[in-house]
Amino acid sequence: MNGHAIAAIFRFEMARTMRTLLQSVASPVLSTALYFVVFGSAIGSRIQEVDGIGYGSFIVPGLIMLTVLTQSVSNASFGIYFPKFLGTIYELLSAPVSVAEILIGYVGAAAIKALAIGLIILGTAAFFVPLHIEHPVWMLAFLVLICVSFSLFGFILGIWARNFEQLQLVPLMIITPLGFLGGSFYSITMLPPVWQTVSLFNPVVYLVSAFRWSFFGTADVDVGLSLAMILLFLSACIAIIWWMFHTGYRLKT
Amino acid sequence: MAIAVSIQHLTKVYASGLTALRDVSLDIQEGEILALLGPNGAGKTTLISTVCGLTTPTSGTVTVGGHDIIRDFRASRRLVGLVPQELNIEPFERVQNTVRFSRGLFGYPDDPAHIEAVLRQLSLWDKRDTRILELSGGMKRRVIIAKALSHEPRVLFLDEPTAGVDVDLRKGMWEIVRALKNQGVTIILTTHYIDEAEAIADRVGVINNGQLLLVEDKATLMRRMGRKRLHIELNHPVDRVPEALDRYRLTRDDDGRSLLFDYDANSEAPDVAALLHDLKEAGLVLRDLHTSQSSLEEIFVTLVREEA
Ligand SMILES: Nc1ncnc2c1ncn2[C@@H]1O[C@H](COP(=O)(O)OP(=O)(O)OP(=O)(O)O)[C@@H](O)[C@H]1O
Numbered sequence: 341m342n343g344h345a346i347a348a349i350f351r352f353e354m355a356r357t358m359r360t361l362l363q364s365v366a367s368p369v370l371s372t373a374l375y376f377v378v379f380g381s382a383i384g385s386r387i388q389e390v391d392g393i394g395y396g397s398f399i400v401p402g403l404i405m406l407t408v409l410t411q412s413v414s415n416a417s418f419g420i421y422f423p424k425f426l427g428t429i430y431e432l433l434s435a436p437v438s439v440a441e442i443l444i445g446y447v448g449a450a451a452i453k454a455l456a457i458g459l460i461i462l463g464t465a466a467f468f469v470p471l472h473i474e475h476p477v478w479m480l481a482f483l484v485l486i487c488v489s490f491s492l493f494g495f496i497l498g499i500w501a502r503n504f505e506q507l508q509l510v511p512l513m514i515i516t517p518l519g520f521l522g523g524s525f526y527s528i529t530m531l532p533p534v535w536q537t538v539s540l541f542n543p544v545v546y547l548v549s550a551f552r553w554s555f556f557g558t559a560d561v562d563v564g565l566s567l568a569m570i571l572l573f574l575s576a577c578i579a580i581i582w583w584m585f586h587t588g589y590r591l592k593t
Numbered sequence: 594m595a596i597a598v599s600i601q602h603l604t605k606v607y608a609s610g611l612t613a614l615r616d617v618s619l620d621i622q623e624g625e626i627l628a629l630l631g632p633n634g635a636g637k638t639t640l641i642s643t644v645c646g647l648t649t650p651t652s653g654t655v656t657v658g659g660h661d662i663i664r665d666f667r668a669s670r671r672l673v674g675l676v677p678q679e680l681n682i683e684p685f686e687r688v689q690n691t692v693r694f695s696r697g698l699f700g701y702p703d704d705p706a707h708i709e710a711v712l713r714q715l716s717l718w719d720k721r722d723t724r725i726l727e728l729s730g731g732m733k734r735r736v737i738i739a740k741a742l743s744h745e746p747r748v749l750f751l752d753e754p755t756a757g758v759d760v761d762l763r764k765g766m767w768e769i770v771r772a773l774k775n776q777g778v779t780i781i782l783t784t785h786y787i788d789e790a791e792a793i794a795d796r797v798g799v800i801n802n803g804q805l806l807l808v809e810d811k812a813t814l815m816r817r818m819g820r821k822r823l824h825i826e827l828n829h830p831v832d833r834v835p836e837a838l839d840r841y842r843l844t845r846d847d848d849g850r851s852l853l854f855d856y857d858a859n860s861e862a863p864d865v866a867a868l869l870h871d872l873k874e875a876g877l878v879l880r881d882l883h884t885s886q887s888s889l890e891e892i893f894v895t896l897v898r899e900e901a
Pocket residue numbers: 593607608609611612613631632633634635636637638639640678
């Protein structure tokens with residue numbers, strides 16, 4: 341195990357984050373605060389309760405999930421896309437590091453950053469609405485799992501993307517819509533039956549549902565099923581990345 | 594002497610279908626400086642990239658320090674430092690940090706004393722806390738070299754280290770290469786400047802169109818390929834070369850003030866002595882004599898042209 345390499349990559353990625361600290365932390369916090377003002381107060385005041393929970397509190401897990409998803413994907417995708425774009429990836433490819441070490445360094449840094457932002461938003465939310473977390477350990481476990489799997493997904497995206505447009509297209513056209521339609525602001529049980537069925541094809545539904553369960557103890561879909569789906573997604577991402585490095589897909593010539 | 598890098602039957606066909614290396618075999622001795630010459634697109638960078646793991650070989654094997662570059666990539670890569678042709682470097686990092694990063698990436702613990710020594714050797718110590726984007730091109734290239742030296746490689750690949758570098762810096766670069774050689778580092782460099790190969794290389798390899806045309810000891814190469822030319826300066830200009838000297842196929846130069854005699858420096862019995870005798874017989878008075886030897890450049894051009 342090349343521990344020095346993992347540490348070097350991790351430190352480098354963290355330094356990159358620190359250079360853009362304001363943008364990385366302030367902007368998600370600001371947008372979450374806006375969601376609370378708009379959805380929680382203005383609209384939420386007209387929606388009484390969902391599943392017996394005040395609407396302002398109800399949207400907290402979904403909001404955190406939305407931010408954490410986009411943050412994980414963008415952190416990790418930029419982390420590996422930049423070296424490709426700048427050509428500095430030659431160093432990584434010529435270094436005595438394995439795929440596992442590269443992943444722990446890049447994906448670990450991206451996931452930790454997303455996790456930190458998720459927790460900051462949780463803290464911010466506590467200012468606006470009463471919060472009670474039913475299963476704090478599960479809450480943290482789901483948050484970590486989701487940060488890691490979507491950072492892996494972002495890493496794949498960063499390797500796959502040939503230009504900045506492609507890099508931003510996927511988060512914009514896939515992650516954000518799936519996030520919004522994944523029950524962040526509503527319970528899918530509020531939908532007509534047909535749309536409930538359609539929703540089950542949206543992976544984000546499982547994430548939000550499981551995460552919300554850890555807060556309030558109620559879920560749209562079975563928590564075990566959610567967990568299985570998340571682990572499946574995570575394994576698939578690792579398999580794809582392993583394949584990318586072993587074939588040199590869009591990395592080596 | 595031990596073999597630092599062994600390349601056997603290496604072929605590279607890019608996804609585009611282009612064959613960039615054709616059955617290249619080459620053993621690089623430990624501690625030598627090997628210069629690879631070849632026109633644009635010859636395959637020099639492809640060869641280096643393959644040894645360093647940036648390009649996947651189509652067939653053939655490569656070992657560094659006896660370690661296969663694919664099966665035993667950790668061991669082989671730890672020995673290798675790479676300075677790529679392009680100035681690929683993270684612009685927002687500071688000099689010292691980026692060099693430390695490289696050392697860590699190659700699996701070595703932080704060593705401020707070594708980093709300082711490398712930065713000093715490359716005259717970058719004063720710039721250690723400067724951001725890369727504030728450096729000139731020549732300094733950036735030196736930072737990339739410092740990164741490659743950060744992990745004390747035993748084999749260093751320099752892909753056109755002096756491209757776009759001013760004369761002083763070029764000489765400085767040669768000094769660095771020589772110093773590294775003295776530390777026992779094996780150096781493979783590519784260059785378009787033949788005088789560079791002539792000045793610092795121990796051996797010279799010529800690549801064209803993906804084929805290694807020859808690899809030879811620089812001195813041997815120049816001796817083998819080298820034609821010598823005798824410049825004969827005369828006291829009184831001549832209008833034509835005297836018929837008695839026909840067999841030497843002399844050419845008039847400088848309005849007849851000198852005669853040129855081309856001969857093979859390696860031939861068993863060069864005709865120089867006979868020529869001098871016959872010149873005297875023909876009544877020509879010599880003012881001065883000197884010889885010149887064809888440069889690597891001429892040798893190189895001849896080789897590549899023969900190939901084409
Ligand atoms: N990634 C690639 N895909 C397809 N063809 C490539 C690729 N990289 C290089 N080539 C081709 O392979 C051949 C050898 O290129 P290479 O870069 O090795 O040449 P070189 O000797 O380093 O040239 P130069 O002196 O210009 O740096 C060229 O014809 C080039 O166009």
